[in-house]
Amino acid sequence: MPLLPSWIDSANRADTPFPLNNLPCGVFSDTDPTPRCGVAIGDMILDVAALEQAGILALAGGPYFTAPRWNGFMAAGSEAWAALRARLQSLLREGAAERDNIRPHLVPQVRTRMHMPFEVAEFTDFYAGRHHAFNVGTMFRGPENALPANWLHMPVGYNGRASSVVVSGTPVRRPWGQIKAPDEAAPRFAPSARFDFELELGAVVGLPSQSGHPVSVAEADGMIFGYVLLNDWSARDIQAWEYQPLGPFQSKATATTISPWIVTRAALAPWRVATPDRSVPLLPYLHEPGPLLYDIELEVALTPRGGSEKVVCRTNSREMYYAAAQQLAHHASSGCPMRCGDLLGSGTISGPGPDSRGCLLELSWGGTQPVQIGEGRVRRFLEDHDTVTLRGYLHADDHMIGFGDCTGTVLPALDDPYARPAPPP
Amino acid sequence: MPLLPSWIDSANRADTPFPLNNLPCGVFSDTDPTPRCGVAIGDMILDVAALEQAGILALAGGPYFTAPRWNGFMAAGSEAWAALRARLQSLLREGAAERDNIRPHLVPQVRTRMHMPFEVAEFTDFYAGRHHAFNVGTMFRGPENALPANWLHMPVGYNGRASSVVVSGTPVRRPWGQIKAPDEAAPRFAPSARFDFELELGAVVGLPSQSGHPVSVAEADGMIFGYVLLNDWSARDIQAWEYQPLGPFQSKATATTISPWIVTRAALAPWRVATPDRSVPLLPYLHEPGPLLYDIELEVALTPRGGSEKVVCRTNSREMYYAAAQQLAHHASSGCPMRCGDLLGSGTISGPGPDSRGCLLELSWGGTQPVQIGEGRVRRFLEDHDTVTLRGYLHADDHMIGFGDCTGTVLPALDDPYARPAPPP
The missing domain is CATH 3.90.850.10 (Fumarylacetoacetase-like, C-terminal domain)
Incomplete structure (x- = not known):
């Protein structure tokens, strides 16, 4: 599997752990102290909660990101998991048409604080x-x-x-x-x-x-x-x-x-x-x-x-x-x-x-x-x-x-x- | 501590485990299949959720019984615990004036099904x-x-x-x-x-x-x-x-x-x-x-x-x-x-x-x-x-x-x- 190029330059660097191939799930806050779900991409975090609220992310069975934890989405199952991954890779891939709609929902990682990504059941x-x-x-x-x-x-x-x-x-x-x-x-x-x-x-x-x-x-x-x-x-x-x-x-x-x-x-x-x-x-x-x-x-x-x-x-x-x-x-x-x-x-x-x-x-x-x-x-x-x-x-x-x-x-x-x-x- | 007499006769019997002295906490359903919080008294269950909703039970810091589990009330602390006990003993004691307001919220235990009384954290x-x-x-x-x-x-x-x-x-x-x-x-x-x-x-x-x-x-x-x-x-x-x-x-x-x-x-x-x-x-x-x-x-x-x-x-x-x-x-x-x-x-x-x-x-x-x-x-x-x-x-x-x-x-x-x-x- 080669690198999936993104229009976010920092996601294409050889030394980032967060290229478009990864898209790991976390919960973050920044100048807005409200914790919310996000996905790391290069040196940024994509605010998936905001993306969902803006209607850019509309997964079947959602909304999934109203609470600051991934549990609701985790329980949704493999079709939802694949759908989110496909949709985010489409929005963030090199040449994606939607980049101007996405950019307002990107937050630099250096400005964020991370929270528990999910509620531990046991x-x-x-x-x-x-x-x-x-x-x-x-x-x-x-x-x-x-x-x-x-x-x-x-x-x-x-x-x-x-x-x-x-x-x-x-x-x-x-x-x-x-x-x-x-x-x-x-x-x-x-x-x-x-x-x-x-x-x-x-x-x-x-x-x-x-x-x-x-x-x-x-x-x-x-x-x-x-x-x-x-x-x-x-x-x-x-x-x-x-x-x-x-x-x-x-x-x-x-x-x-x-x-x-x-x-x-x-x-x-x-x-x-x-x-x-x-x-x-x-x-x-x-x-x-x-x-x-x-x-x-x-x-x-x-x-x-x-x-x-x-x-x-x-x-x-x-x-x-x-x-x-x-x-x-x-x-x-x-x-x-x-x-x-x-x-x-x-x-x-x-x-x-x-x-x-x-x-x-x-x-x-x-x-x-x-x-x-x-x-x-x-x-x-x-x-x-x-x-x-x-x-x-x-x-x-x-x-x-x-x-x-x-x-x-x-x-x-x-x-x-x-x-x-x-x-x- | 002697028996606390109740206007509910079955609560005064020597062989009931549920006299007014007890008032244990459970979650029940009956012909209404919605589980809700209740307290055992004699051979009845007092529907404390309904009592709260009717305004007969109005504890400081409440409402506590909107969910079918006792956790919210358990977290409220000892003052709330004492207040509920005192209020229920007052409502159910022999000679209590409120008995006509209470009676509609009593359900015979024989007609009920019991559910988990609380959500087990760990x-x-x-x-x-x-x-x-x-x-x-x-x-x-x-x-x-x-x-x-x-x-x-x-x-x-x-x-x-x-x-x-x-x-x-x-x-x-x-x-x-x-x-x-x-x-x-x-x-x-x-x-x-x-x-x-x-x-x-x-x-x-x-x-x-x-x-x-x-x-x-x-x-x-x-x-x-x-x-x-x-x-x-x-x-x-x-x-x-x-x-x-x-x-x-x-x-x-x-x-x-x-x-x-x-x-x-x-x-x-x-x-x-x-x-x-x-x-x-x-x-x-x-x-x-x-x-x-x-x-x-x-x-x-x-x-x-x-x-x-x-x-x-x-x-x-x-x-x-x-x-x-x-x-x-x-x-x-x-x-x-x-x-x-x-x-x-x-x-x-x-x-x-x-x-x-x-x-x-x-x-x-x-x-x-x-x-x-x-x-x-x-x-x-x-x-x-x-x-x-x-x-x-x-x-x-x-x-x-x-x-x-x-x-x-x-x-x-x-x-x-x-x-x-x-x-x-």
Whole structure:
């Protein structure tokens, strides 16, 4: 697929993640503080809400963009998704007749603030990266018992917390929690000293499924509207003490940051690749009907306050052992109804090499090996005022597409999280 | 607290769970199929939505009952909660002048169908019953290692699935899932053969908390609007294979049934009791500011198709080691924002004796000891067409209050869960 040329020059540059091939979905505000739905194109945002209101965008079954979230449109289904993409590509393509009608609805990205692109119905986090599962398992149980017994048979996952999913740019406060080191007699309530990021890809469910009715992998793939980058902030010390026997809970509940843009499944389609070879065959309900992964180059950059950015991890979403469609099919296998707005995190996507590990727990091997971040600085876990930025790109010969930065800065823990301002006299 | 007499005779009977002291909150429909908010009183339901629309109920900050769910009112806070209770008790008390204006808005319960009383924002399930944790731990790890190391220090919990929470009366389809018995070489995808109920109490959060800001136990208690009975249907064979290392997932995702009525914290107040003695002291953020539990007598009845009901468990919510306010304080301890409509399950509430165990896993001791259910029948786990009914009562000298039945019938598993009707020609 070659670059689709646009009459917006910045969308034709080789270094923009937002050519006409992409058209990712976000929610923005600018001098008008009202958040509204928009689509990125080059260094601009096209205000699709205004376009719809002006009658330039009149999709069957609409209006879809009266609320500042994409959920209504996500629920509309694949015909509406294709119709919007076709209409926007027609309006924005090189030589389009409508450019004078469109221009008033373009806003420079530099002047905008991004908001949550969709309302998260429920958040589920998986554990679908084999290298991550192996590395973490090795640290805790040794290499011979690294992968849990069920891991090669099912996409292991757990329900997360939707209320703490935030958009890129939102500061993240270092949490307090129950912590007990192996050599301590009893737990303490203290700020996390092992706060970490996790590099993940998030699948955004558009179409719901019916209670009591599982869905096939092919059906699940068709339910997915698009993908976001996802940083599943993790307090490793809280996690180690709490996670047995019912799984991670408060260690993952402080915040989960997503990219401002949902890149649609249609935009990603040219980069489809197969899942890895299987060590053991999957049960039929998890079989792949075709390639389900995407060739997304991923990186994590760490920037200390007053310092320079250092890329600490480069990996690829091809490393996932289970694709999002398989996670979703497994999620619905009990008859659990899936909803528009469900967000499915992949789990940390690590590659095979030491520089491709997607979290500090792995990069510093449980805190034992300091990670160089340049200028003489090292990290075992995140320090206050560190900024973590995830990036994801898909490269073609003459263009690329991307998600926009998924970033967050660690704020110091509160001195006393239970202190309250005195009530007014 | 003595009975508050009402001009509605059925509300003064000793055997009604719905005297004027109770006034639980539900959503109902009748010959008018539009679901709307109502309050149970004796054998009637008072249509509070109609009452509000007629101007008889005019609460500050309202209207609250334009939508068929209690969330809007739950978010209004304790002054509104107290105002509604006071106003309804004034309108319905013996000798009330307004009875002729009220009577048109009363509907006999026998003619109504109940709906979900509130929209579940997120569902979290805890593990706060010590006897349950000890029994299950003994089965899996032996009595000396029964309680996990963290159990006496924190209310262990995990995020559940909100989309599958259903109201009493909704049939529950036996799920399929990945199952591997210890003596099997590889997992199968099959209907669950160890489908179970769990007797729980659910706390309904009314007031939200702020991201990044934990709440004290006292603050958490003030955020709770009321309580429901809760049956956390569990597929034990799916659970055993999937739950390591990240906790229960599809084994608990098929359905969670709640009672049709939310009994408010105000109605439960006379039955407050202290939490059990502590084996080890709790960290300060979990300290009780006063009695936090309720003296709710609980029972589970099992009815096979064509058979008679048999009560298989009698216990009491006093058995909880952690109260809902402590669960909620722990839930927010990482800064996780809590929302109006969050539902917190207690975990199975078993008592000390063999007849007080709140699930079949315990009652049949992992399926090894058949449970007599009368008429020569036994159960190890649930069979198709079994009906499970939870009940909860609080007894005073001259009256009681209750939740209404929390019931569900097991439907047989689908023959082929992936079969789809042929598309229309």
